[in-house]
Amino acid sequence: MNQHDPNQKGSANQTGPATMTLDGKSVQMPVRSGTTGPDVIDVSKLYAATGCFTYDPGFTSTANCSSKITFIDGDKGQLLYRGYPIDQLAENSNFLEVCYLLLNGELPTKDEFRRFDSHITRHTMVHEQMTRFFTGFRRDAHPMAVMVGVVGALSAFYHDSTDINDPVQRTIAANRMIAKMPTIASMAYKYSIGQPFIYPRNDVDYASNFLQMCFAVPCEPYVVNPVLSKALDRIFILHADHEQNASTSTVRLAGSSGANPFACIAAGIACLWGPAHGGANEAALTMLKEIGTVDKVPEYVKRAKDKTSGFRLMGFGHRVYKNYDPRAKVMQKTCHEVLNTLGLKDDPLLKVAIELERIALQDEYFVEKKLYPNIDFYSGITLRALGFPVEMFTVLFAVARTVGWIAQWREMIEDPEQRIGRPRQLYIGPSERDFVPVDRRS
Numbered sequence: 203m204n205q206h207d208p209n210q211k212g213s214a215n216q217t218g219p220a221t222m223t224l225d226g227k228s229v230q231m232p233v234r235s236g237t238t239g240p241d242v243i244d245v246s247k248l249y250a251a252t253g254c255f256t257y258d259p260g261f262t263s264t265a266n267c268s269s270k271i272t273f274i275d276g277d278k279g280q281l282l283y284r285g286y287p288i289d290q291l292a293e294n295s296n297f298l299e300v301c302y303l304l305l306n307g308e309l310p311t312k313d314e315f316r317r318f319d320s321h322i323t324r325h326t327m328v329h330e331q332m333t334r335f336f337t338g339f340r341r342d343a344h345p346m347a348v349m350v351g352v353v354g355a356l357s358a359f360y361h362d363s364t365d366i367n368d369p370v371q372r373t374i375a376a377n378r379m380i381a382k383m384p385t386i387a388s389m390a391y392k393y394s395i396g397q398p399f400i401y402p403r404n405d406v407d408y409a410s411n412f413l414q415m416c417f418a419v420p421c422e423p424y425v426v427n428p429v430l431s432k433a434l435d436r437i438f439i440l441h442a443d444h445e446q447n448a449s450t451s452t453v454r455l456a457g458s459s460g461a462n463p464f465a466c467i468a469a470g471i472a473c474l475w476g477p478a479h480g481g482a483n484e485a486a487l488t489m490l491k492e493i494g495t496v497d498k499v500p501e502y503v504k505r506a507k508d509k510t511s512g513f514r515l516m517g518f519g520h521r522v523y524k525n526y527d528p529r530a531k532v533m534q535k536t537c538h539e540v541l542n543t544l545g546l547k548d549d550p551l552l553k554v555a556i557e558l559e560r561i562a563l564q565d566e567y568f569v570e571k572k573l574y575p576n577i578d579f580y581s582g583i584t585l586r587a588l589g590f591p592v593e594m595f596t597v598l599f600a601v602a603r604t605v606g607w608i609a610q611w612r613e614m615i616e617d618p619e620q621r622i623g624r625p626r627q628l629y630i631g632p633s634e635r636d637f638v639p640v641d642r643r644s
Contacts, residue, residue, distance in 0.1 A: 224252050239273060255626040262521075265446075267454065267620065271304060271609055272445045279525030279574075283443060284308070292532045297438040297602075298322060298408050301380055304443055304609040325381035326402035326411065328389075329359045336393045345390040345597045346475045352386050353379075354468035364462040366615055375463040376608045383604045384408070387597045388415035394593070409435035412601070417589060429543040430588055433536045434598075437584065440529040440577060441599055443606025445522075449473040449480070453607045454614045455623040463611055470607045471600050480596040480603075486517030487582030487592060490551045490558075499557045507567050517579030518562060519572070529577040537580040540587045551583055 219230040220243045229251045232244045242265045245256055258264045273282040281288040284303050291300055295309075302310045302318050310318060335352050356378070357364050363375040389399050392415075400415045410426040413434060418424035444450070452473040456466040474480035493502050505513040520527055541547050559575050562568040585595050614620050 222248075222252070224254065227252070234268075236268070237273075239275065249626075255628075257628050261451070261625075266451065266623075267446065267614065267617065269446070269610070269613060270307065271613060272443045272606070274445050274522050276520070276522040276524045279523055279528050281444070281528050288440065288528050289532055292436050292439045292529075295439065296407070297435045297442070300439050300442055301605040304605050305376060305612070321377045322381045322408070323404050325378050326385050326404075328382050328385050332359060332386075333389070333399060336389060339393070341394065341396065343394070345387070345394055345593055346471065346600070348390040348393070349386065349597060349600060350468055350472050350475070352390070353383070353471055354465055356382070356464040357462045360464070364464070366457075366460060366462065372463070372612055372615065376612060379463070379467055379608055380605050383601045384412040385415065387594075387601050388412060390597065391416050391590075391594055407431065407435070409438065413588075427543065429539060433540045433584060434588065436532065436536050437581060437598070438602040440532060440581075441602035443603070443609065447479070448476070449603065450607060450610050453611050457611045457614050458620060458623045460622075463608065466611055467604060467607055470603070474600055474603065475596060480599045482516065482576075483578040483582040483585070483599070484592045484595045486578045487551070487586060487595075489516040490554050490583070493554050493558070495550060496553050496557045499554060499561060503558070503561055503565065515558070515562070515573065517582075518568070518575055520574075520576045523574070523576065524572045526574045527576040530575045530579060533577050533580040533584065534575075537584045537587075540584050544587055546587055549583070549587070551586075555579065555583060 215235045219232050222229045222231065229248065231248065233241050234244055235241045249255055256264070271284065273285075274280065283291060283300065284307055286303070286309075291303075295303075298319055299310060299315060301322075302315060332352065332355070335355060336348065339348050339351070360375070360378060363371045363378060365371045385402050392399050398420060400418045400420075402411050402415060406414065406426065410428075410431040413426050413431060414424050446454075449470040453466045453470040456469040457463070461469075477485060493499060502513065502515075505511040506515045537552070538547075541549055541552055546552075559579070562573060562575065568574075582592075582595060585598060586592070590598065
């Protein structure tokens with residue numbers, strides 16, 4: 203373990219203060235500066251001083267925590283894990299090493315990685331009684347519905363890692379979830395297609411193990427293609443964390459009440475399932491299928507510019523990035539590697555995607571609105587080429603994001619400033635009124 207504890211919270215530097223004037227009364231509020239990124243105005247004492255709250259739908263201008271894990275600069279198109287650029291990690295590292303980095307703050311030494319890899323590998327099996335859970339679901343149940351239920355049930359099987367006040371149990375819970383999530387995800391997939399569950403193997407790497415659990419069958423040997431395994435590992439790295447997004451904020455909010463870690467991650471999975479969040483890559487693939495051929499791209503680009511058409515380009519633009527999504531560049535390269543390896547370089551959907559990207563990057567309308575391709579644009583094509591049905595796309599997202607969720611959860615638990623989440627509201631309903639008996643109501 204590295205000597206310093208990256209999860210031990212320190213106070214941000216204070217500058218300012220900022221002054222707000224309301225009804226002739228001035229209130230001073232401290233301004234806090236992080237390592238990088240915009241300063242924040244600390245409004246925690248605003249209500250006590252003024253009797254007013256701030257109003258920020260979607261919390262787009264509100265920092266709900268301080269964090270040392272992930273930094274995004276949307277204007278620059280920059281994503282850093284613990285300070286390391288995402289493209290460097292995706293090109294040179296592997297997913298379990300990135301897991302260690304997100305959890306512990308530093309890249310591991312050889313001995314640290316060997317121990318961490320061993321811990322994860324030997325936690326991949328799930329309690330045998332958990333296999334019975336799956337038979338309680340309909341065969342056509344969406345895999346994400348299964349994931350929410352089964353992951354939430356982990357707390358019923360692993361009582362020795364639910365005490366959030368014990369740092370040892372927090373570490374065990376983190377290792378267990380990173381290890382078991384691929385196993386649970388593959389079981390959800392196998393159940394949906396009527397094939398027997400495949401047990402994890404301790405002699406292969408994380409991504410290869412997941413591929414064999416998904417695609418191997420008992421009646422014949424399965425050999426993992428190293429190019430495909432590397433592609434999946436890279437996909438996991440790109441999706442491992444993304445700052446305070448909707449699902450991560452959900453995990454933190456659930457955790458702020460003292461809920462056990464398995465319940466918190468199940469809450470994150472439920473939030474990720476939303477089409478505006480984890481389901482975006484599925485929507486992008488559906489759009490490419492709708493366009494169908496390269497010659498139809500100009501027609502759909504024209505429709506995308508027409509606000510009355512009801513059509514919008516999926517996989518373009520991002521809530522945070524106002525430049526090219528740095529993950530999309532890595533994903534584009536990975537997509538080509540997979541399709542070339544599988545002999546699918548003439549894939550019609552890839553041709554549509556390339557032409558759509560070319561036009562969008564040059565067209566004044568898209569450039570002005572900064573509608574650059576995001577990671578979902580290419581990930582859907584890549585996952586389809588790997589053999590996954592669209593119903594599994596968000597499940598793979600959840601497998602990857604688990605380490606980010608658990609790292610953020612641990613940081614939140616260890617943050618002395620953290621309190622139970624309690625957003626305020628602007629009430630616009632009826633004012634106080636008296637009850638009227640039913641026979642007197644008109």
